Amino acid sequence: MLKSQLFRGDTRLQAAADSNPGHIVPGDRGEHVKKIQLALNQLDNAGLNPDGIYGQKTANAVLAYKQKRGIINHTYQNEADNIVGIMTMKALDEELPPAGDDGGGEVAFVGMSASGVCEVEGAKKGSGPQQTQQPSAKTLIAIPLLEPKVRIVIAAATFKLNSADQFVKSNEKLVIPTGPFQANARSAVKLLIDVFSLDKHKNPRPGFENIRRVFFNMNVALNRSFETDPLIAPLLFVPNTLVSQEKVAFAYTSAGGAFLKSSKTKLKGLGVPADRIYICDALMKENELFQISTMVHELAHFVSGQPILISHDHGVPKGGQFLKGAKDKLDKITPEAKLRSPEHYAFFAMIAGFKRLDTD
Numbered sequence: 120m121l122k123s124q125l126f127r128g129d130t131r132l133q134a135a136a137d138s139n140p141g142h143i144v145p146g147d148r149g150e151h152v153k154k155i156q157l158a159l160n161q162l163d164n165a166g167l168n169p170d171g172i173y174g175q176k177t178a179n180a181v182l183a184y185k186q187k188r189g190i191i192n193h194t195y196q197n198e199a200d201n202i203v204g205i206m207t208m209k210a211l212d213e214e215l216p217p218a219g220d221d222g223g224g225e226v227a228f229v230g231m232s233a234s235g236v237c238e239v240e241g242a243k244k245g246s247g248p249q250q251t252q253q254p255s256a257k258t259l260i261a262i263p264l265l266e267p268k269v270r271i272v273i274a275a276a277t278f279k280l281n282s283a284d285q286f287v288k289s290n291e292k293l294v295i296p297t298g299p300f301q302a303n304a305r306s307a308v309k310l311l312i313d314v315f316s317l318d319k320h321k322n323p324r325p326g327f328e329n330i331r332r333v334f335f336n337m338n339v340a341l342n343r344s345f346e347t348d349p350l351i352a353p354l355l356f357v358p359n360t361l362v363s364q365e366k367v368a369f370a371y372t373s374a375g376g377a378f379l380k381s382s383k384t385k386l387k388g389l390g391v392p393a394d395r396i397y398i399c400d401a402l403m404k405e406n407e408l409f410q411i412s413t414m415v416h417e418l419a420h421f422v423s424g425q426p427i428l429i430s431h432d433h434g435v436p437k438g439g440q441f442l443k444g445a446k447d448k449l450d451k452i453t454p455e456a457k458l459r460s461p462e463h464y465a466f467f468a469m470i471a472g473f474k475r476l477d478t479d
């Protein structure tokens with residue numbers, strides 16, 4: 120099946136990719152020829168007028184494309200020709216940007232409610248078009264002030280992980296290092312044990328790698344949103360504009376939303392793009408440490424799925440709010456579940472970074 124954005128779904132091109140009678144040859148005309156011209160312009164700077172007519176210029180560009188890549192069907196020829204057959208279609212399709220897996224559709228969302236319950240939600244029966252409101256001025260102002268602080272705690276968490284790295288060994292129980300000059304490593308390993316129970320893993324290394332990848336992905340998401348060019352900077356934290364969500368949530372997003380390639384996929388029942396994190400005005404009434412922690416919690420959901428999905432399934436408590444006295448409850452889950460719990464990532468980052476935060 121053709122998989123590029125440009126070619127996918129074109130039956131004439133698909134025929135050319137599948138069988139010899141489907142060859143596209145000089146003299147052909149049509150939308151499918153136009154797409155080949157566009158592909159050659161994009162991949163080889165062929166400079167063709169995309170008129171859908173397979174004339175001499177197009178034929179020359181096809182020949183040049185095939186020569187450059189050594190596309191020759193040795194069963195019947197010794198040199199490249201100017202027709203578009205199975206091998207050429209395959210090469211063009213592979214070089215072109217793939218069609219995203221974001222062809223629309225809906226995904227469930229996860230949201231932290233004011234009561235501290237973070238649930239997976241979907242369309243409610245009869246949920247029609249959502250009533251919207253202007254983003255609150257308070258949230259609009261607060262987000263750019265909070266985002267650098269999220270950045271600080273993520274950086275602090277990354278520093279901790281780097282400090283612990285050499286002490287987390289494959290197939291060896293994790294123990295707190297005791298040597299001299301290892302204060303950083305000691306506190307880092309202790310934090311991994313306190314928050315993620317990494318000492319309970321027979322082999323702590325894969326769990327450690329998971330944690331590190333999650334924080335790495337959070338950094339990537341934050342740095343992308345840091346781009347100043349609005350054309351390439353995707354949105355990350357945005358104010359909520361749905362009246363219904365304002366009543367029930369502090370913040371919400373989709374698990375894995377960071378990996379969507381466009382804004383076509385919507386949150387189920389809400390109709391808003393799934394590729395960002397929504398911050399509600401209700402969160403603005405909370406203290407700043409809790410606001411930052413909630414943003415990291417949502418960020419953990421958002422960047423998850425590669426490699427592990429961070430959700431509230433499979434024994435991961437729906438309650439967040441480590442910072443609000445839920446520690447006992449959150450400590451009780453299995454060490455494996457802790458690796459899939461957004462609140463544990465948030466807590467790790469908050470403990471790692473709170474001394475660097477200038478909060479009131």
Ligand SMILES: [Zn+2]
Binds near residue numbers: 230237238420439461
């Ligand atoms: Zn959650």
